[in-house]
Amino acid sequence: MTSAATPTTATQTSKPRIPWKSLDLVNTLFLVGTAVVALVGVPIHLATHGFSWPIMGLFAFYLAATGLSITGGYHRLFSHQAFQAMAPVRAFFLIFGAAACQNSALKWASDHRAHHLNVDKEGDPYNIRRGFFYAHIGWVMLKESRPLKNVQDLLKDPLVRWQNRFYTVLAIGVGGVIPLLFGWWVGDAWGSFLLVGVARTVIVHHSTFLINSLCHFMGRQPYSLKDSSRDSAVVALLTYGEGYHNFHHQFQYDYRNGIRWYHWDPTKWLIKTLALCGWTSRLRTAQDAHIFTARIEIQKTLAQKNLEQRPREFRDAMEQKLHLAHEALVSARIKWERVKTDYRAAKRSMDAKRRSLAATLEGELLAARAHFLHAQTSWSMLIDHTNA
Numbered sequence: 543m544t545s546a547a548t549p550t551t552a553t554q555t556s557k558p559r560i561p562w563k564s565l566d567l568v569n570t571l572f573l574v575g576t577a578v579v580a581l582v583g584v585p586i587h588l589a590t591h592g593f594s595w596p597i598m599g600l601f602a603f604y605l606a607a608t609g610l611s612i613t614g615g616y617h618r619l620f621s622h623q624a625f626q627a628m629a630p631v632r633a634f635f636l637i638f639g640a641a642a643c644q645n646s647a648l649k650w651a652s653d654h655r656a657h658h659l660n661v662d663k664e665g666d667p668y669n670i671r672r673g674f675f676y677a678h679i680g681w682v683m684l685k686e687s688r689p690l691k692n693v694q695d696l697l698k699d700p701l702v703r704w705q706n707r708f709y710t711v712l713a714i715g716v717g718g719v720i721p722l723l724f725g726w727w728v729g730d731a732w733g734s735f736l737l738v739g740v741a742r743t744v745i746v747h748h749s750t751f752l753i754n755s756l757c758h759f760m761g762r763q764p765y766s767l768k769d770s771s772r773d774s775a776v777v778a779l780l781t782y783g784e785g786y787h788n789f790h791h792q793f794q795y796d797y798r799n800g801i802r803w804y805h806w807d808p809t810k811w812l813i814k815t816l817a818l819c820g821w822t823s824r825l826r827t828a829q830d831a832h833i834f835t836a837r838i839e840i841q842k843t844l845a846q847k848n849l850e851q852r853p854r855e856f857r858d859a860m861e862q863k864l865h866l867a868h869e870a871l872v873s874a875r876i877k878w879e880r881v882k883t884d885y886r887a888a889k890r891s892m893d894a895k896r897r898s899l900a901a902t903l904e905g906e907l908l909a910a911r912a913h914f915l916h917a918q919t920s921w922s923m924l925i926d927h928t929n930a
């Protein structure tokens with residue numbers, strides 16, 4: 543079944559010149575310096591001082607804690623409010639998010655909301671139309687003042703205001719000084735600083751940057767063709783589950799990015815696990831019916847596009863079949879959803895009368911599901927046929 547657009551080149555438009563005079567020297571030196579130290583200093587130190595299990599343990603913890611604080615905290619919680627979190631969880635995300643050295647949550651969320659609002663256009667802070675390098679890291683290297691007009695809701699949270707005020711102290715203290723002190727305690731201060739402080743920062747930086755660059759450059763577009771965002775399971779592996787970015791741009795309020803249980807999305811698993819402990823709540827999800835409709839509409843659009851290249855007779859015959867199969871599929875889905883809702887409502891209030899209604903609906907539900915799956919198989923075969 544074809545459910546995606548052929549990847550297109552998102553950088554086909556002409557790239558404006560980078561205004562070198564606006565280079566942010568602090569950011570540039572930090573990004574380049576940490577990368578050089580991670581690539582050169584860490585291997586030399588490991589070769590000369592050997593390997594330490596306690597430091598590797600802290601490295602693994604910091605990698606997960608800072609990475610997930612960006613994806614779960616800065617992104618899905620503070621930027622999109624896809625769920626609510628208790629104060630200790632918000633504080634953890636803010637403290638370890640600061641240690642990721644990607645700005646305060648307030649500024650990060652402001653940039654990210656501007657990205658969603660203006661994606662691929664002027665006003666998108668990491669606009670992929672300005673090139674892969676610009677979207678990945680170039681935009682961080684430029685001095686650009688962006689007013690914080692779109693985060694009034696976050697300013698009401700005292701923890702967010704506190705982190706914004708003490709961001710630099712937290713970034714240096716939690717990101718660098720704690721790893722250094724831990725290393726001193728276990729007998730290799732510089733080893734811990736280089737690995738847990740510097741190399742971990744570089745890895746989490748580029749993991750986040752890939753979401754702005756690769757997720758708008760490579761992959762499939764099963765839910766929307768409106769912008770350059772793309773879904774990629776491979777990129778999800780590198781970005782704590784954020785690789786399902788086409789879904790995310792279409793349903794940005796959903797706390798999940800990978801919607802299937804088998805989609806690699808550790809951020810979603812963390813949020814769900816915290817919800818089971820009662821520490822996060824009001825997890826928002828897009829309705830299955832809306833997700834289904836978005837996917838089917840894209841398949842239909844692409845099939846119609848493919849048919850434009852085919853001989854007229856074939857096209858006319860297939861267009862008619864496509865139309866009928868689409869109608870059958872949508873109506874089977876609507877019926878299945880309706881029976882499912884009735885069945886669940888009947889099951890919730892199980893008196894004797896309702897029990898017999900639930901038994902009847904159970905049969906109807908199975909029939910409606912079978913009818914829908916049959917319509918979906920016919921639809922997929924037809925889509926494959928038009929794309930063949």
Ligand SMILES: [Zn+2]
Nearest residue numbers: 657754771787
């Ligand atoms: Zn995006």
Ligand SMILES: [Zn+2]
Nearest residue numbers: 622654790794
């Ligand atoms: Zn987002």
